[in-house]
Amino acid sequence: MSDLTPAELDKVRSILKREPNETEVGIFTVMWSEHCSYKSSRIHLKKLPTQGKSVLQGPGENAGIIDIGDGWAIAFKIESHNHPSFIEPFQGAATGVGGILRDIFTMGARPIAVMDALRFGPLDDPVHGARNRRILDGVVSGISHYGNCFGVPTVGGECVFEPSYNGNPLVNVFALGVFRHNEIFYGRASGIGNPVIYVGAKTGRDGIHGASMASAEFTEESKQKRPNVQVGDPFMEKLLLEACLEAMKTGAIVGIQDMGAAGLTCSTCEMGSRAETGVEIDLALVPQRETGMRPYEIMLSESQERMLIVADKGREDEVFAVFRKWGLDAVTIGRVTDDGMLRVKDHGVVVAEIPNRELADEAPLYDRPYHAAPYRPAPMEAPEFVSGDLSGDLLKLVGSADLCSKQWIWQQYDYTVRTNTLAGPGGDAAIVRIKETGTSVAMSLDGNARYCALSPREGARLVVAECCRNLSTVGALPVAATNNLNFGNPERPEIMAQLVEAIDGMSEACRHFETPITGGNVSLYNETLGEAIWPTPVIGIVGLMKTAMPVTIPFKEEARTVILLGGLGSPDVTRFGGTQYAKVVLNKMWGLPPALDMDYEKQVQKAIREIVSEGFAESAHDLSDGGLAVALAECSYNGIGAAIDLSTDLKPELALFHEGPSRVLVSTAAPEEVERIARAHGVESLRIGVTMKERLRICNESVTWIDCATRSLRQVWETALESPVHA
Amino acid sequence: MRFGVVVFPGSNCDHDAWYAVTHNLGQQAEFIWHDSSSLGQVDAVILPGGFSYGDYLRCGAIAKFSPVMNAVRKFATDGGLVLGVCNGFQILVESGLLPGALLRNRDLKFVCREVTVRIETTNTPFTASATRGQLLKIPVAHGDGCYFADERTLDALEKEDRVVARYLDNPNGSLRDIAGICNERRNVMGMMPHPERAADVLMGSTDGRVILESMVHSLVAAAA
Numbered sequence: 001m002s003d004l005t006p007a008e009l010d011k012v013r014s015i016l017k018r019e020p021n022e023t024e025v026g027i028f029t030v031m032w033s034e035h036c037s038y039k040s041s042r043i044h045l046k047k048l049p050t051q052g053k054s055v056l057q058g059p060g061e062n063a064g065i066i067d068i069g070d071g072w073a074i075a076f077k078i079e080s081h082n083h084p085s086f087i088e089p090f091q092g093a094a095t096g097v098g099g100i101l102r103d104i105f106t107m108g109a110r111p112i113a114v115m116d117a118l119r120f121g122p123l124d125d126p127v128h129g130a131r132n133r134r135i136l137d138g139v140v141s142g143i144s145h146y147g148n149c150f151g152v153p154t155v156g157g158e159c160v161f162e163p164s165y166n167g168n169p170l171v172n173v174f175a176l177g178v179f180r181h182n183e184i185f186y187g188r189a190s191g192i193g194n195p196v197i198y199v200g201a202k203t204g205r206d207g208i209h210g211a212s213m214a215s216a217e218f219t220e221e222s223k224q225k226r227p228n229v230q231v232g233d234p235f236m237e238k239l240l241l242e243a244c245l246e247a248m249k250t251g252a253i254v255g256i257q258d259m260g261a262a263g264l265t266c267s268t269c270e271m272g273s274r275a276e277t278g279v280e281i282d283l284a285l286v287p288q289r290e291t292g293m294r295p296y297e298i299m300l301s302e303s304q305e306r307m308l309i310v311a312d313k314g315r316e317d318e319v320f321a322v323f324r325k326w327g328l329d330a331v332t333i334g335r336v337t338d339d340g341m342l343r344v345k346d347h348g349v350v351v352a353e354i355p356n357r358e359l360a361d362e363a364p365l366y367d368r369p370y371h372a373a374p375y376r377p378a379p380m381e382a383p384e385f386v387s388g389d390l391s392g393d394l395l396k397l398v399g400s401a402d403l404c405s406k407q408w409i410w411q412q413y414d415y416t417v418r419t420n421t422l423a424g425p426g427g428d429a430a431i432v433r434i435k436e437t438g439t440s441v442a443m444s445l446d447g448n449a450r451y452c453a454l455s456p457r458e459g460a461r462l463v464v465a466e467c468c469r470n471l472s473t474v475g476a477l478p479v480a481a482t483n484n485l486n487f488g489n490p491e492r493p494e495i496m497a498q499l500v501e502a503i504d505g506m507s508e509a510c511r512h513f514e515t516p517i518t519g520g521n522v523s524l525y526n527e528t529l530g531e532a533i534w535p536t537p538v539i540g541i542v543g544l545m546k547t548a549m550p551v552t553i554p555f556k557e558e559a560r561t562v563i564l565l566g567g568l569g570s571p572d573v574t575r576f577g578g579t580q581y582a583k584v585v586l587n588k589m590w591g592l593p594p595a596l597d598m599d600y601e602k603q604v605q606k607a608i609r610e611i612v613s614e615g616f617a618e619s620a621h622d623l624s625d626g627g628l629a630v631a632l633a634e635c636s637y638n639g640i641g642a643a644i645d646l647s648t649d650l651k652p653e654l655a656l657f658h659e660g661p662s663r664v665l666v667s668t669a670a671p672e673e674v675e676r677i678a679r680a681h682g683v684e685s686l687r688i689g690v691t692m693k694e695r696l697r698i699c700n701e702s703v704t705w706i707d708c709a710t711r712s713l714r715q716v717w718e719t720a721l722e723s724p725v726h727a
Numbered sequence: 728m729r730f731g732v733v734v735f736p737g738s739n740c741d742h743d744a745w746y747a748v749t750h751n752l753g754q755q756a757e758f759i760w761h762d763s764s765s766l767g768q769v770d771a772v773i774l775p776g777g778f779s780y781g782d783y784l785r786c787g788a789i790a791k792f793s794p795v796m797n798a799v800r801k802f803a804t805d806g807g808l809v810l811g812v813c814n815g816f817q818i819l820v821e822s823g824l825l826p827g828a829l830l831r832n833r834d835l836k837f838v839c840r841e842v843t844v845r846i847e848t849t850n851t852p853f854t855a856s857a858t859r860g861q862l863l864k865i866p867v868a869h870g871d872g873c874y875f876a877d878e879r880t881l882d883a884l885e886k887e888d889r890v891v892a893r894y895l896d897n898p899n900g901s902l903r904d905i906a907g908i909c910n911e912r913r914n915v916m917g918m919m920p921h922p923e924r925a926a927d928v929l930m931g932s933t934d935g936r937v938i939l940e941s942m943v944h945s946l947v948a949a950a951a
Contacts (some may be wrong), residue, residue: 325735411836
């Protein structure tokens with residue numbers, strides 16, 4: 001099986017200066033797959049900002065690393081497992097978690113948090129509803145199974161439903177780990193003559209060509225690819241984690257890398273390429289759980305929970321002793337050489353011989369043609385609309401798939417293990433403390449394909465702004481980011497245009513908000529039967545703050561002043577077509593995403609960070625999907641609502657539900673202080689009302705727009721997801 | 728006082744228990760590897776939560792064969808305090824140190840959330856510092872926490888005042904809302920909720936401390 005194009009095969013011939021054999025073709029096929037080589041996106045990814053004052057390690061390693069002070073650092077990254085999760089939801093999602101966790105602890109960091117960005121087709125879809133429910137259930141169970149057993153808290157994430165994911169769900173998993181600066185390890189095969197050691201689970205036939213599968217569209221035959229999906233064992237991974245971290249402490253480890261996509265192939269050639277060395281291994285020495293495996297199969301297997309270690313020659317026994325203690329295989333399978341070649345032997349006979357650098361880093365790069373205008377699934381003009389019942393609209397929105405409580409999902413995740421979770425799922429951002437220092441790490445994942453479908457560039461900018469706003473709203477300073485770019489087939493110019501525009505928008509925003517991208521993942525070919533998903537760039541941003549009791553979303557006390565930081569905004573109807581109101585109430589989509597003024601956004605974020613960290617906010621919640629009215633409802637779910645008067649000339653639908661960014665709701669006992677800080681940052685602060693028991697009432701002077709019992713809002717919000725799941 | 732926290736392959740609340748004892752209570756704690764046949768010089772033992780041996784076969788079913796469990800059994804027979812939390816409770820039940828069984832949750836899903844439990848008896852070293860009827864907000868996080876025993880055992884547990892805590896909002900279908908029980912001699916307790924996760928004010932509740940503090944007070948009183 002070869003997915004190499006004739007031109008790529010020619011390039012292989014010129015590198016080898018001969019015809020490749022079957023094993024070598026297999027090795028090139030996976031290493032040069034879209035999934036491993038980023039061949040369609042790499043030239044555009046170069047535009048992303050990657051440097052910043054706290055960045056210790058940017059893209060190119062297993063994960064990015066950020067300094068958090070006091071001699072400590074965090075490693076974090078996001079990765080997709082979209083294709084496997086469609087074919088086999090439980091194992092696909094589980095091994096997605098397993099893979100990203102290994103990326104973190106292979107660097108020496110102990111994973112302390114996981115988040116997931118999930119996308120599914122609607123649960124009530126007339127045609128695909130049953131399948132979508134099964135995929136949701138399988139994915140959530142898979143994440144729960146793996147993360148819980150491994151012992152890492154799943155502290156947040158997001159889950160969105162759109163018909164564009166009917167044939168192609170998205171499972172993007174983010175993981176973050178912590179370590180000291182002097183505990184960082186890299187995937188480098190340094191030191192000529194050093195032993196190459198295989199540790200962890202045995203190699204089987206599972207997952208062969210997983211990376212190539214993840215680089216192709218789905219067709220009717222895709223279901224036959226179930227054997228390409230790996231099977232995860234979180235218990236094995238937990239042992240591997242503890243053994244690796246313990247072995248690293250011996251000082252005998254020179255380099256280490258997990259075997260993820262493209263398994264043994266990728267780990268050997270990448271470690272050699274980074275160190276500019278050669279790696280020679282004998283497959284007969286590789287622990288195997290099946291008999292009669294061919295070299296091709298061993299090299300391409302994506303069996304889970306395996307690592308490759310290069311140790312100091314003569315100190316192997318120190319490494320072996322640790323792995324023996326944890327009951328794991330650890331076997332020397334080869335050594336580091338000085339000739340830059342990946343030399344694979346089978347019982348001493350050479351079966352593949354390829355230069356590491358060319359294999360790992362010289363995959364063909366494609367500047368794929370793209371149209372000036374990306375594909376748009378919606379018209380520009382707005383329809384006419386007038387609401388007959390604004391309270392009813394609000395109830396509809398809080399009970400809609402995207403805005404309802406995701407408790408049914410996150411209660412299946414252990415989010416408090418390790419006793420660091422100061423703010424878990426359901427908040428604007430999750431907060432995890434670092435016990436050894438006075439610092440906490442806030443983190444958030446965001447994506448909005450509706451905005452990005454209307455304008456990939458503006459949408460990507462909004463996504464970054466929103467993610468930073470989430471962090472700022474809990475009082476954290478955003479410092480660095482990781483991205484997961486989920487798109488359709490890049491060989492189609494209208495899809496390639498979406499990718500290019502989104503990367504440009506993300507670059508602009510990440511530069512502006514000073515959140516360099518330290519690593520990430522590109523997932524292309526998210527298409528089934530020629531139908532591409534909407535462009536879905538997902539961003540994960542981490543922020544730093546002093547460890548303290550978190551400020552959360554719900555209003556806490558009656559008779560507190562409610563302040564809308566950033567003001568009512570100036571919505572226009574063209575930029576209303578990507579809102580949740582347009583989706584849920586009007587069942588339409590048009591125009592452009594909300595307008596973003598990045599300078600103003602930055603000022604608002606500075607102001608809210610100061611307000612929260614100075615302790616003036618009793619509650620804080622940023623405005624996003626659903627706009628002001630939905631944000632107010634979300635602040636009211638604990639039984640304290642508010643009496644709000646907007647005093648505006650805006651049309652009620654727009655005033656209540658437009659999704660203009662750069663806005664945060666605060667309830668406070670010290671409104672003058674909040675206003676003083678807002679003023680100092682040049683940010684508008686509107687006193688819009690006062691908190692009160694049990695009702696949310698929103699008026700415009702003498703006219704009541706919305707009047708709901710907080711209990712009814714909560715009831716609808718809390719049960720909306722569970723009902724269709726159990727249908 | 729010195730606590731021993733047993734580490735099985737797959738334990739993942741071992742560090743949390745250690746942290747609660749050392750940092751939140753200011754006591755001493757050490758880890759005891761499952762392969763060890765002795766507990767060393769400890770005053771009390773905690774079997775922590777997690778997925779010992781991957782929960783393969785049945786939760787706790789393999790851990791009971793660990794060498795350390797012989798030492799734990801002997802320690803318990805000699806009257807030492809043994810607290811099993813979550814997977815630790817499952818191990819105690821599998822080992823026969825406590826009666827009954829822990830089945831898959833009622834709705835077949837893992838459940839992680841804060842629950843409210845009521846202290847049913849203060850006549851144990853694990854609850855001596857609490858008051859009867861005291862309500863504790865403590866997180867649960869388990870897939871197999873549905874306490875099950877035959878009617879006669881349940882009646883006996885109640886008659887002998889061995890139901891230590893009950894759920895007010897039963898998250899897993901446990902019979903008679905049982906969240907924790909002790910043995911006849913009252914020195915071995917198992918509970919599904921995690922007191923070590925509710926021992927630090929930053930975690931949102933310190934209600935779990937009373938369990939650990941009771942152990943310390945009981946040990947101090949016994950030593951005096």
